[in-house]
Amino acid sequence: MSAIIKVIVIDREGTTHELEAPTDMNMNMMELCKSYELPVEGTCGGMAMCASCHMYVQSEHELPEMSEDEEAMLDQAFFVEDNSRLGCQIHLAESLDGLTVKLAEVGE
Secondary structure: OOOEEEEEEEOOOOOEEEEEEEOOOOOEHHHHHHHOOOOOOOOOOOOOOOOOOEEEEOOOOOOOOOOHHHHHHHHOOOOOOOOEEEHHHOEOOHHHOOOEEEEOOOOO
8 A cells, every 4th residue: 555645845945845755666855856856966866876965854753774875975975964864865654754854055
C-alpha cells in the first residue's frame, strides 16, 4: 500500500513549499525537490558526490546516520551547519511525514 506524506521545503528566498511525497517510489528529497522544480541541482545524480542538494533539516525527525561519503562531501561544502544533510541521502519514508528542510545557500 502506498502512502503519501507531506514535507515542507523552505527555498533560498524563504518561501515555504508544502510538497506531497510518495513513499513507494524509492525517492529521496533531492529527487522530490527536482520534481517540483525547486532549485536543487543534484549534479552527481544522487551519489553523495557533489553537495548540490545540501539542505538543513529543521524538524526533529530522526534520520539514518550519515554515510562516510555524505560526511566527506559535507566536509567540503559551503555553509555547513550541525543540521546539514544531503537531500539525495534522505530517502522518503512514512516516518518522515511533516519533515521540514531549508535549502542551503549555494557556495561560490
